[in-house]
Amino acid sequence: MGEGNRTSVAEFILLGLSQDPKIQIALFCVFLIIYLISVFGNLLIIILIQIDSRLHTPMYFFLKNLSFADLCFSTSIVPQMLIHFLVKKKSISFVGCSTQIVVFLLAGCTECVLLAVMSYDRYLAVCKPLHYSTIMTQRVCIQLAVVSWISGASVCAVDSAFTLCLPYQGQNVINHYFCEPPALLQLASADTYSAEMALFSMGVVILLAPVSLILVSYWNIISTVIQMQSEEGRLKVFSTCGSHLTAVVLYYGSGIFAYMRPNSKTMSQKDKVISVFYSVMTSMLNPIIYSLRNKDVKGALRKLAGR
Template identity: 60%
Template sequence: MSQTNQTRVTEFILLGLSEDNQTELLLFVLVLGVYLVTVLGNLLLISLVLTDSSLHTPMYFFLCNLSTADLFFSTNIVPQALVHMLSKRKVISFIGCAAQLLLFLIFGCTQCALLAVMSYDRYLAICDPMHYSLIMTGRLCCLLALGCWTSGFLVSIVDTTFILHLPYQGDNKIAHFFCEAPAILAVSSGDTRSTQMAIFLMGVVILLAPVSLILVSYGSIIVTVIRMKTTSGRLKAFSTCGSHLLVVILFYGSGIMTYMTPKSSKEQGKLVSVFYAVVNPMLNPLIYSLRNKDVKKALGNVEMYFPS
């Protein structure tokens, strides 16, 4: 027992994205730029939704929650990754790694649920506009948002508990730039089959179930749009849903590739992780801002109050 206690891992070494110092320096500049745009973009979108009365609708309420989750999701990972890119020894304590894993799962799983709820909101707005305001009340919106955050917390607790329950002795080098579940499992000294099954089942709950709801919602939306008699009505409906659908494809595509498909190479896994952990949180506010007339109008109102 004493030998086991002595050899138990108390810290991990994150190998990062590259072993070459010049490549790491270049990545530092690129990732820092992406992170700054992520923070500014999401904070701007949150501020617009909170301050502009024209954006006080269910759609933008959920978008505000999504941007909040994006902001914390990225901040949980990127700042430490940036520090490690300039460090020779990329060390993170066992407790720090556990905390990063837990927060990563909370915010990531919450985004999954929020994107599904947003698709349901678009379904009601387009397929049942007469009853939309009666169904999507402020109380229901708050309950749905609370349900999204709660589901993210519960799923993350289950996954994190299974992962941390495994023994970690000897090997402490994680071939990744942050503490992600598949990378941590790779260095465990115990049998990971039950943990992998638990993660897969949680993936079905938080990834495949919301995707199914999104597919049903958008199937109904497409049928409704096709039946519209006017071209302007079709264009308005597609412009309303286009931004959300693009975000769904980017986020769920990378998430399913990581957690619901057979194991890929370590380099390919890291590349996918860079996309959804670093790049995707930056793209969301840009996509919604550039493709949405309401957000553009709100930005215009800001410019009127603060002329250059």
């Protein structure tokens, strides 16, 4: 059949994480639990911050945005993955695949910027406490949140355009558990160099730039904490910073591995497992690391339970 007679792909087949039916059932149970914890944890954080006036501070304002991004992030991927664990034909329409890519990129890229904004907020709170309230005003908080979502939307628009505007004809089997640009590019019927360079460039903007700001912020925080007189205060801040940096390393490390290297012609099992960390696990861990271990949130939770 001639190249000109090939029709565009109407749907894609996702191979998923495993082809073994028994393993798929086990994975269904594991990811269902992870998703329920993620949804419950993030919704709880949003509700608590919304109804408790003690949590109407810059830190919790950014946490509420992060929780909403996490909800969008995980919901764009996990429900479909759960269905595919239980059915034989793991298909998704081209429109469904496009929608998943857009929501995934928008939420994921926005989260990258939000994590950097949150680290800057903690830097001001620890290193410049006397100026914190005058710098981090309500107006500034709203502006930083808006910039985070606009930045995420901008990167999403570029990556989606370069990925989805390519012709997809013939091959329609994606060796992945969801529609992700690097995996989809492998099926394109045209040269993907420009798209790969666009993904790499946007990765520099949305991954390396925020993570650099985070590392600088926490370096200054740690330097300030070391000079503290109170040992209890030092331990508390180090514990918090350690938890936050763990989340940052998990999210950015796996994201950088996926988007900041030359696009491979095949998606290995290792690639798919690593993508689980930034696409599924962080949405569950963020509420625990950033909020539910905090005494203010625990107090708000007890107050809500008392009602």
